[in-house]
Amino acid sequence: MKKLSDDELSVDDLIGLGGHSARKSYYPALQQKVVELEAERNRYKWLFENAFHGIFQADTRGRIQKANAALARICATESAEQLEEGLYFAALLQGGEEEFHSIRESLLTEGPLYLYETRIRQSDGRLIDVSMNLLLRPDDDDPIIEGFVADITRRMEMQNRVLADNEALEQRVRERTAELTTLNSRLFEEIAEREQAEREMARARDVAETANLSKDKYLAAASHDLLQPMNAARLLVSALRERELPTYEGDLVERVHLALSGAEHLLSDLLDISKLDQNAVKPDYQAFSVRQLLFNLEAEFQPIAEEAGIELKFRAPDVAVLSDMRLLSRILRNLIGNAIRYTDQGRVLVALRKRRGELLIEVWDTGQGIPEEKRQEIFKEFQQLGRRPGRNGGVGLGLAIVERIARVLDYTIRVDSIENQGSRFSFQVPVSDQDVPVRSFMAGVQTESGLEGTDILVIDNEPEVLVSMKALLDGWGCRVTTAAGVEQALEALEGPPSIILADYHLDDDATGTAAVEALREHFRSVLPAAILTADRSSEIRRLLRELELPVLNKPVKPSKLRALIQHLAESQPLPRA
Template sequence: MKKPSDPAEPDYDVGDLLGLGSHSARKSHYPAMLARIEELEKERNRYKWLFENALHGIFQGDLKGGFLSINPAMAKICGYDSPEDLGRRIIRLREQLFWRAHDFDQVRHELLSEGRISAREVQLRRADGEPVTVAMTLLRRPDLGVEVVEAFVADITERHIARVRLVQLNAELERRVEERTEALQNANDGLRYNIEQRKKVERELTIAVAAAKEANRSKDKYLAAASHDLLQPLNAARLLVSTLQDSALPVRESRLIEQIHRALEGAEDLLADLLDISKLDQQAMQPDISWVDIRQLVEGLADEFEPVARNARLAFHLRSQEALVRTDPRMLTRILRNLLSNAFRYTPEGRILLAMRRRGTALRIDVWDTGVGIAADKLTDIFTEFHQLLPPQSGGRQGVGLGLAIVERMARMLGCGIDVASVPGKGSRFSLSLPLEVVDVLPPAFSQPVQAAPDGSLAGFRVLVVDNEPAILVSMRALLERWGCDVLTATGPENAVDHCLASSRAPDAILADYHLDHSKTGCDAIQAVRRALEQEIPAAIITADRSDTCLRSLRAQAFPVLNKPVKPNRLRALLASLVSPSHLDSAVK
């Protein structure tokens, strides 16, 4: 019981404890409390709304047990229909929520030591048993319990899939890079191998080309040597046969001589064609361009083929005119000679025409014949090697098919056009076009072809023949004596000088072979005789050497040249030009 002497104790009640101890106090504190309660209620509702409608999962749980609270987003992340369903199904977070217990243990240990974890990437177990990758931020709440935590969970499955895909793509890219690198290395290895092989092949080709060139040079040397050796006996035989042809023989023997003449002529043509086509293939024959009087050239050819026309009983006509052209006279003569030879060969009867005509700035030379003709589909083939115009059964002396091939190549080298027109059974026309140049004065380097033989006789003219082949000397003596010439023969320069000094008079002309014994030449023999007799005796060179070097050397020394085997009509024309009065007068002067 309270004593009177005890100090008075304050009189408190529940209202006083709440701050509402008196009426005035209640009146002053009640509105503030209500406002505060209302504010707290609004804050609570706001947080509740955020909790319920958050896009990320939010939960509160006990690490020793299960969930304490769960928002709908968390249930959706884990594949449950509602937070209540998730709460009932997940009793222990470690075994039932986390995909790997090891991840849970690491999270628990770090929370207990650090108090929070930010954006930890872990895998949770979905309701269907599949893992879902999330980024989890956890905060320990020791105020609510020793191992109570609050967590914010973001579903990063798409980012995880993209990252896994990116890793896969990177791995695929690395694999492809490795494959491409390996393929590139293999390609480089193959390329290096191919380069080495190509270099090897190029070296082998270089060696092969060098060997081929050497073989061609050897072939050319062999052909040159063989042609000289072959042409010498052919020349002797041809001259002897010509001598016999001019003799009065029985009909049977005359026919045999004519057959021998044709056989020799065929062998000569074949050998000459083979030599020329070989030079053209090796580009060993180059044109020697000079001014040429085409009229004199074709008239010389007409004189050469006139006996051929008489023997074949063919009418041969020439239509010429003045024309001056820059060309190689030797090649041009060969072209026209081949065309005329073909015309006579394939014309059993009728006539042949060699005609010149101007066509604007060009000179056209035509060779017409009334022979067997050429089929239209063969006109492009006749200029190929070893292609004969007609089969052997068509009659006439057959060649080997090189004449027109030589014509085409020489015409191309001279810049001339070649054209052919033909009608089978009626004849053919071969046309050669040469560019014309207008000149007022004859150039000093004008090249004169061999003059045709005049109608006068050669009887009484003294001719010196120099050749190291006894058979040639015999045949030349027989032919020239048949023409009425007085003949001296010699085998070299010294022998020629001795014969001339011992003779009663000097020779009117000298015919000398180019290649003599002991490295001497016909030029040496001619000069030796001229010095010994102190006379500029007209002279010409007869040679089997058809090389450009030889011909240029002889042309530089102004010696007329005849190639072996010598055709008698050409030899007669040459000799006639040498002993003509005008030539002899100029020689004396």
Template sequence: MKKRSEAEYSPSDRLTIESLMGLGGQSARKSHYPELVAKIEELEDERNRYKSIFENAQHGIFQARFDSGLIAANPALARICGYTDPQQLCSRVDSFASGLLFDTGEYPLLLEKLKLYGKLFGYETRLLRQDGSAVDVSLNVLIKDDDQGGLMEAFVADITERKKAQNKLKKLNEELEQRVDERTEELVSLNHKLVNEINERRVIEQALKEARDAAEQANKSKDKYLAAASHDLLQPLNAARLLVSTLQERELAAENNHLVERIHMALEGAEELLSDLLDISRLDQNAVQPDLTSIPLNYLFRMLQVEFQPVAEQRSVSLRVLGSGLNIRSDSRLLMRVLRNFLSNAFRYTPAGRVLLGVRRRGDHLELQVWDTGPGIPEDKLEDIFKEFQQIDHQYQTGRKGVGLGLAIVERIAGMLDHPIRISSRPGKGTMFSVSVPVSSDTVEAILQPQQMVHQDLSGRPILVIDNEADILVSMKALLQQWSCEVYVAIDPAEAIEKYLRKGVEPQLILADFHLNNNATGVEAVDQVRAFAGYDIPAAIITADRSPEGRKLFRERQLPVLNKPVKPGKLRALITHLLQPPQQAEG
């Protein structure tokens, strides 16, 4: 606002102002006029400052009557409402309620709050723009009273962007909630599915458990059946082998000798097959427990030499055994099973040539080796020979063809004993099988070697045989009589005592079957006969029982054992050993 100079004031103006301010006198004017001018100028400056703030403010500002239009508005409010200037806005808005508020029905509530509180801060509403659209704003409103009635002054902030952000955030929240709901629904569905799968799995697991239990029970039943069947099968097989061995030692016509030999081979095949099936079943069921002891290696080698020398002579193959004076730690029965299989294969696949049983020192172990000069095994077949029912067909194979369980049994036994096995072969040159056993430093009592016993004369030696199978008694009697023994047979100790010992017979040896009638055992039979005789008669147990419990009992009672089917060579060697005078046996 432009100031007027003192010259522009008319005498009447001066007189009016001076009269109003009490400056009518000459002296008063002279004393107060400069001060008055300064005050007027100060007021004018203040007015201009507020005017500038009003016109340049970023937020809209307006004054309005409750019942009429706008009194004043600044440019910012004009821009917010889409007008070019405040004058255009004020001229077109004749009523705050209908001309400025977008929702006219909101005015009564706004007015009621204003009269109740006298002011409103942050009141959000929508104003009507020139084009008829709405703009979101926030109002700070004050009520002022004047002589014309109620007056309200307001500051207006455009919150369009904030509203957009809020709406976007709201939309994002709604989308998030929708995604959460969808994901929750999906998880609930998956959870139901998982619960169903768990229930189905439980049903399947229960069915599998029942199937496993049934399978285990079937295996136990199979084992019991095999154990019972083995005894029943081995009894007649044992009797037949003994009878055939008796015939082999007799002088027969050439054609009869041929027939006896064929019968012998058939029985040998049946014996090997049955033994293999029983062994592999018991090994798979962990029913075989090793009995590790210190064993003189030469004893094992010479036992094998005695057993396989007739085989070598029959097949015109040279057998050479190179032992060692060292002791080894192993299970003698199981280790003999491994070496016996190696030797059987060597003779089976070597029609002519040499077989060597030897040993090499490997640190604190001995590698027991079986070499042959047979056709050898192709390299791509070396792994297959240890599989069940796998055999290598050779045109040079001699003797009976097996069923392919021997080396599978060897592998299981070697694993159980922790005795690594090894094979090397050169096609056309031969094969070497070996098993590695630990050296033992334990002292072993002297054992009578096989070559010291096989040629002993058994003529006239009284031997008592106790067995509950009549066929076994007949065959054992025939074989022992073939060796010129005096043989006494009985089905139980009571019959032996009543029939022979009470009549003065003094047996020098007892051969007793382990399983007798009425759940009696051969061990009990030996005790009863010894008790009646009054002296410690040498005795041995002949049985098809291969259980760890039985072996432990025989070992505790110091009773030698022969497993059925009994091989005549082993039987004669054992009888010779047991009938040795004490001083000779100990030497």
């Protein structure tokens, strides 16, 4: 059989279809396979040429054998053929031959490289960032390096921008942190300074409170020590006023009486202002009849109003209120006194009306009125609308005391006024449900003493007060015994006195209440007694009320003292139980 040369061999011969019968049997199927292979080849060729990522093939020396259009676009060349014309892969790498040898060594020893990031040089020399997947495909003669290249320049720019932004943000954070650290340091310094200031303020407050306590103690002592001699002087002058004196001497005594009255009012006002400003005045709430209060005020101010030519009227229902009787009385006393002082002619009306569980108290006058711009100023210290000729104008503390007492009692003082027509001061007081009887020794004031022959024991540790009290009471026809304490009183007395008038603070820490109790115990009788004191504290008033002992504050006004003695003289001594 003749041997065919290679040139004489056909495809049919190679695949065993050289015979006619064989070709007839297998050719259609084979032809179909060839068509499918061609279509597959064309599909892969289309994918290769139109792929988004760059694709290339190179030998192990790095010479590019095949490249697609995407790689040409990435390398900024006109066509893929330019890359295939003897271009080496190392020429594209930023690291050149050294980087290519490292890649090849990794492929030969370790296998494929995935997501290998590097930079390649475009045709114009510009470097761009790429990510490559590289693998080594075996071949009969020489392995083939196949690479897939993706341009990540935008991603790297964004990444670098993000890194730059992060760095800028971190820088801002560092700067802000530094600022906050500085601010915190300043804040800590301010806090430390504030704490130091608070400590200093606390020390200053403690010093001030200590000073206030000392001041309160001093004022308490001063009020007693100052009012005691003034009380003695007032009593002596009152005793002189009730005697027949030559005209000139009588005029001098009257002038001394007015001077002492002014000094007494000023001293009393200053002490009250000081106590109110020191929060030393605590209200002592109790139920009492308003008529009882008005009886006392009417007896006190009616002579003053008559002397000034002013008609003074009181209108009040028979009702009890819940308040501090002394403080409420002081408010009304100051308001009535002001109304009389600033009224040239006409009348002053004190009207009380029950309204929705409260008692509306009003003080009307027909005086000069108060300009609207001054209605707040009048409640300040030493503020006066003008001196009243011929009258005791005071020093401008009356309404300041009213405002402070109202604040203590939680009352609101309202002012309504029309210039040249008059004014109205009003406030409201809670009504009490208790039925309180009217008990007022001021109701029985008489022009004649009616005290002749009344045995009165006066106990006081001030000799001047004892002398002045004896002079005044002797003038009223009383039989007076004076003593500095219980023992001296018992030595001087021949029998039980009709009335005991005792100062509260005596020598050696003794008290007038203890002296009254000792004398009642000695004589086995509840002798009528009253306490005369310069101590105006709430504690003393509460104690005396509990002991049911009447009290008069020094300096004692003779009219009130005489009314008190008349009231006590009507009381019959009761046997001691």
